[in-house]
Amino acid sequence: MVAYxxxxxxxxxxxxxxxxxFAIRPLRLxxxxxxxxxxxxxxxxxxxxxxxxxxxxxxAQQDNVELRSEVNQLKTKVEKLEANQSTGGQTSPxxxxxxxxxxxxxxxxxxxxxxxxxxxxVLRSDDNEFSLHPGFVFDFRNMTSYREKLAPNSGSExxxxxxxxxxxxxxxxxxLTFDGRATDYVTYFVQFQDDQGTSFGLLxxxxxxxxxxxxxxxxxxxxxxxxxxxxxxxxxxxxxxVDRSLVDFLLGSGQTGRVQGVDLMYDEDRLRTQLVFHDxxxxxxxxxxxxxxxxxxxxxxxxxxxxxxGASGRAEFMLIGDRTSDFNPYTExxxxxxxxxxxQDILVLGGGADFTQASSNDALFHTADLQYDTTCGFxxxxxxxxxxxxxxxxxxxxxxxxxxxxxxxxxxxxxTPKIEPFARYDYTYLPLGSTTGLxxxxxxxxxxxxxxxxxxxxLKFTLDASWLPNGAPSDSDALGILKDSGHSExxxxxxxxxxx
Numbered sequence: 001m002v003a004y005x006x007x008x009x010x011x012x013x014x015x016x017x018x019x020x021x022f023a024i025r026p027l028r029l030x031x032x033x034x035x036x037x038x039x040x041x042x043x044x045x046x047x048x049x050x051x052x053x054x055x056x057x058x059x060a061q062q063d064n065v066e067l068r069s070e071v072n073q074l075k076t077k078v079e080k081l082e083a084n085q086s087t088g089g090q091t092s093p094x095x096x097x098x099x100x101x102x103x104x105x106x107x108x109x110x111x112x113x114x115x116x117x118x119x120x121x122v123l124r125s126d127d128n129e130f131s132l133h134p135g136f137v138f139d140f141r142n143m144t145s146y147r148e149k150l151a152p153n154s155g156s157e158x159x160x161x162x163x164x165x166x167x168x169x170x171x172x173x174x175x176l177t178f179d180g181r182a183t184d185y186v187t188y189f190v191q192f193q194d195d196q197g198t199s200f201g202l203l204x205x206x207x208x209x210x211x212x213x214x215x216x217x218x219x220x221x222x223x224x225x226x227x228x229x230x231x232x233x234x235x236x237x238x239x240x241x242v243d244r245s246l247v248d249f250l251l252g253s254g255q256t257g258r259v260q261g262v263d264l265m266y267d268e269d270r271l272r273t274q275l276v277f278h279d280x281x282x283x284x285x286x287x288x289x290x291x292x293x294x295x296x297x298x299x300x301x302x303x304x305x306x307x308x309x310g311a312s313g314r315a316e317f318m319l320i321g322d323r324t325s326d327f328n329p330y331t332e333x334x335x336x337x338x339x340x341x342x343x344q345d346i347l348v349l350g351g352g353a354d355f356t357q358a359s360s361n362d363a364l365f366h367t368a369d370l371q372y373d374t375t376c377g378f379x380x381x382x383x384x385x386x387x388x389x390x391x392x393x394x395x396x397x398x399x400x401x402x403x404x405x406x407x408x409x410x411x412x413x414x415x416t417p418k419i420e421p422f423a424r425y426d427y428t429y430l431p432l433g434s435t436t437g438l439x440x441x442x443x444x445x446x447x448x449x450x451x452x453x454x455x456x457x458x459l460k461f462t463l464d465a466s467w468l469p470n471g472a473p474s475d476s477d478a479l480g481i482l483k484d485s486g487h488s489e490x491x492x493x494x495x496x497x498x499x500x
Contacts, residue, residue: 120500122180131180137237137499139173143480144492147471156483157475164482170196172243172478172495173236175203185210189224196478202285203258208265216268226256226281227263227274227314228352230369231383231408237499238336238457240379240412240422242464243479246445246472247406247426251385254476255294255301256281256354256365259310270318272330280307280356281363293358296396298430298474300387300404303397304363307356314352320372321346332373338412338420339379340456347372360392377414383407405429412451420451422464430473439486440470458499466491 113124123132144167152161172195179189191204206222225232231244232253248254261278281301283292291306321329321344329346353366369383389402410424428443449464468491471484480491 129181129183132178133180135175135177135179135500137173137175137177137235137497139171139236139495139497140169141172141242141480141493141495142169143167143494144490145480145482146490147482147484147487148489149487150484154483154485157477158482164484166482172196175236182207185212216266218265218267220263220265221261223258223260223284224263226253226259226278226312226354227276228312228354228365229253229256229367229385230350230371230381233334234337235335237497238338240337240381240410240451241424241447241449242462242493242495245408245410245424245426246443246468246476246479246481247385247408247428249476249479250298250428250430250443250473251300251387251404251406252365252367255299255387258282258284259292259312260286261310267330269323270321271315272317273315274313274352276312278310278312280310280358281354281365283307283310291358293356293363294396300389300406300428300430301363301365302389303391303395304356304358304361304389305395307358310354310356312352312354314350316348316350319347319349321348333371336457337371337373337379337381337410338451339373339375339377339414340420340453342373342375345372345374358395361395362390364388377420379412380410382409402431404431418453420453421448422450423448442470443473444469457497460497462493462495462497464493466493 113122115121120133120135124130144165147164150156150159150161150164153159154161158164158166174194176192176194177190179187181187186207186209188207189204191202192200193203194200202223204222204224206220206224208218208220211217211219227233229248229252231248244254259276259278259281260283261276263274263276266273279286279288280292281304282294283290286292291308293305293307294301294303295305296302316330316333318329318333323329327343329344330348332342332344332346333348348371349368350370351366351368353364356363356365365385365387367383367385369381371379371381373379385406385408387402387404389397389404391397391399391402393399406426406428408424408426410422412420412422414420424445424447426445430441430443432441445466445468447464447466449462452461454460466481468481468489471487471489472481473483473485475481475483480493481489
């Protein structure tokens with residue numbers, strides 16, 4: 001007699017097993033459609049041999065008795081398997097919210113030790129109290145910069161005058177991450193970087209405490225991204241283009257960077273908020289008595305240093321999208337700009353501000369943004385960015401009041417599940433006299449390109465080209481952009497990414 005455990009283990013002997021089961025009594029076919037189909041096809045041999053069975057009633061009765069016993073055993077095992085699948089093998093309570101860490105891998109605690117295609121490798125303790133998900137991001141690029149009429153002594157890292165073309169390879173980004181949970185209500189995230197032009201060091205290190213299973217509040221402490229900018233909040237591994245926009249570098253998160261402080265978070269239904277108290281913008285890896293901020297430079301944050309303290313806030317409201325017991329649309333919003341793998345259409349409105357005080361100088365960074373993603377492959381994002389600076393003491397910038405506005409808008413569409421063309425335009429205005437070396441206050445960046453997803457964001461190739469009609473007011477070599485204020489520049493970037 002065949003052991004019907006084979007139905008669970010694989011397709012071997014499936015017909016014989018299904019025929020016998022169908023001959024006795026049907027299982028819950030509505031819950032097992034594949035098994036129901038197999039039974040229908042398996043029933044045909046039973047009909048063909050009906051005459052043979054009728055001539056041997058004693059043998060059939062004996063077979064049925066044995067089959068009833070084995071089917072009952074099989075049913076018990078299937079019910080246990082179903083119960084495990086419905087709970088995911090998880091018995092301990094889950095945190096009420098996932099903090100806005102911009103790392104989708106914070107769902108790692110839902111899985112047992114092993115590999116899950118959506119997350120990667122996860123290590124987990126037997127009592128479900130601890131989990132660890134290691135991650136790695138590797139971005140390898142070839143970049144070309146062509147600049148017209150570069151002036152002598154321009155101040156660029158590559159000061160060659162005239163028409164200048166630079167091409168080469170670099171490891172633009174190399175990141176090592178660890179995240180998971182330490183108890184039922186404590187999650188954590190640590191990130192180290194060894195990016196192009198930098199030495200190995202700490203970027204992020206924080207943990208978040210969730211105030212109870214049903215509470216919408218959580219408290220995050222440590223060093224983390226200043227949360228006001230949505231473009232920066234996304235992981236570097238899930239950007240649409242090869243890298244972030246130039247307006248983000250000049251006015252946004254390229255200025256505020258990481259902060260050290262405490263973050264009170266609220267997350268319920270359609271609304272999420274964050275309120276942060278910190279040491280001041282750009283306080284990465286500083287001691288408690290050290291100052292952040294920026295001195296001389298060509299950016300919207302220049303001249304505001306040394307910082308004393310700062311406060312940031314961000315709010316997001318989901319206009320389209322519905323939370324269910326199984327899915328939170330904010331995971332799509334936090335994870336990426338594209339529509340790759342999206343399960344719902346989402347439209348999220350966000351905004352934030354950072355006020356930093358530096359003795360007699362102050363800065364107010366602010367933004368408003370809107371993101372729309374669809375399950376049909378279309379995605380769009382737009383944001384306004386602004387910086388207000390009140391400079392009373394010259395810290396590399398002439399005393400005065402300055403306002404620096406800018407915006408970015410981008411579109412993408414998945415023409416196939418693997419190919420995604422995109423377009424982006426961003427604009428920055430830096431008032432003449434607010435920084436040094438400016439020949440024009442207007443900075444524009446027009447970018448066209450496409451992604452080829454070999455395996456989601458884990459393995460992808462991105463190619464894009466940018467035109468800067470007025471050049472760039474400063475070097476941003478991580479973006480492939482070199483200084484050439486007032487003259488045209490073309491940048492071509494090709495990137496291969498591995499992220500686990």
